[in-house]
Amino acid sequence: MELTKKSRLQALATRARLAALEGVWRAKSGHPGGSLSALDILTYLYQEVLRIDPAKPDWEKRDRFVLSKGHAAPGLYAALAVRGYFPLSDLATLRHPDSHLQGHPNMHYTPGVDMSTGSLGQGISAAVGMALAAKIGGDDWKVYTLLGDGEIEEGQVWEAAMFAAAKKLDNLVAIVDNNNLQIDGTIVEVNSPYPIGEKFTAFGWHVIEIDGHCYDQLEQAFAEASTIAGQPTVIVAKTVKGKGVSFMENNVNWHGSAPNDEQYAQGVAELTSTLNELEG
Numbered sequence: 001m002e003l004t005k006k007s008r009l010q011a012l013a014t015r016a017r018l019a020a021l022e023g024v025w026r027a028k029s030g031h032p033g034g035s036l037s038a039l040d041i042l043t044y045l046y047q048e049v050l051r052i053d054p055a056k057p058d059w060e061k062r063d064r065f066v067l068s069k070g071h072a073a074p075g076l077y078a079a080l081a082v083r084g085y086f087p088l089s090d091l092a093t094l095r096h097p098d099s100h101l102q103g104h105p106n107m108h109y110t111p112g113v114d115m116s117t118g119s120l121g122q123g124i125s126a127a128v129g130m131a132l133a134a135k136i137g138g139d140d141w142k143v144y145t146l147l148g149d150g151e152i153e154e155g156q157v158w159e160a161a162m163f164a165a166a167k168k169l170d171n172l173v174a175i176v177d178n179n180n181l182q183i184d185g186t187i188v189e190v191n192s193p194y195p196i197g198e199k200f201t202a203f204g205w206h207v208i209e210i211d212g213h214c215y216d217q218l219e220q221a222f223a224e225a226s227t228i229a230g231q232p233t234v235i236v237a238k239t240v241k242g243k244g245v246s247f248m249e250n251n252v253n254w255h256g257s258a259p260n261d262e263q264y265a266q267g268v269a270e271l272t273s274t275l276n277e278l279e280g
Contacts, residue, residue: 003279006215011278013043015088016078017244018271023074023094023101025264030094030103033254034148035075037179037212037239042079044218045144054084057111063141064130066115068123069148069177070104071256077101077110085112121154123147124174128160131172131232142171150182153191158203164232165204172232173225174205177212179241181252200234212237244271 003011016039024030046052051063067076074094081088086100093099100109104118114130117123127145134141151157164172176196184190193199197207206228210217218237225233241255242248245267259267 007278009043009047009215011275012047012082013039014244014271014275014278016043016075016082018268018275019081019088019091020074020078021245021259021264021267021271023077023091024258026092027095028258030074030258031071031256032074032258033181033241033248034069034072034177034179036243036245036248037241038072038075038146038177039079039243040213040215041146041175041177041218041237042075043082044215044222046079046083048219049222050144051141054112057085061139061141064114064127064143066123066127066130066143066145067105067117068127068145069120069151070117070123073101073103073105076105080112120148120151121156124157125160127172127174128164128169131164131169132167134171135167135169142173144173144175146175146177148182149176149178149180149187149193149196150190152176152193152196161200161203161205168230169232170229174232174234176234176236177239178236179239181241181250181255183255185252196236204231206231206233207236208233209236210238212239213243244274246270
């Protein structure tokens with residue numbers, strides 16, 4: 001049957017989740033929770049928002065994307081593969097010594113990666129620099145960056161936020177993957193950044209708050225962001241860590257742990273069932 005746009009995107013995100021899960025399982029290491037929580041956002045970005053050409057990863061007029069929470073690399077790689085930058089089967093080589101898909105994104109080895117990231121807090125600063133460069137150069141490409149809600153406990157994030165507003169970088173859109181969990185527990189237990197939206201408002205940003213798994217809301221949010229002039233935009237997206245795999249959902253233990261064979265089989269079965277339902 002012919003899929004609706006929403007079902008097509010959900011199916012692509014599910015295929016990406018399957019690939020990301022396989023990569024972490026085969027590597028016996030990695031970060032599945034935050035990859036799975038972000039994959040609806042990443043899928044929508046790469047399929048519907050970003051001005052890009054997978055056949056020309058270094059195209060000068062492309063929009064840029066920075067994965068500020070670089071440990072969610074399996075999710076980014078899966079989204080890139082689904083978009084056509086390299087085969088989805090490459091995810092099986094995640095973190096292998098000879099693979100171009102390492103534990104954190106590397107712009108020198110992976111097609112489609114615009115910035116090497118990993119040290120939390122630094123990605124948004126790079127994104128701000130890119131957006132400023134576009135303004136100075138008179139270019140019309142935009143910059144998007146995805147942050148973790150635990151990551152925004154970093155002071156460097158707020159220095160970058162202050163600078164972006166001061167320079168009126170309306171070509172910059174940040175997305176916060178607000179899954180409420182980080183490596184040591186809930187973000188409230190560790191060092192609460194709430195209220196996230198109000199903080200960005202105070203720093204001079206236009207704020208949009210959504211359900212990060214709802215494609216209608218994602219569509220509306222990015223459309224709204226494209227109309228904002230004179231200030232950067234942040235989309236605070238409420239998500240579920242480990243989305244799509246029942247035993248991983250909202251479970252902090254899956255921040256940086258790989259599934260064993262039995263757990264992997266269960267995850268594959270659940271995601272495959274979801275995919276079959278979507279594709280009929």
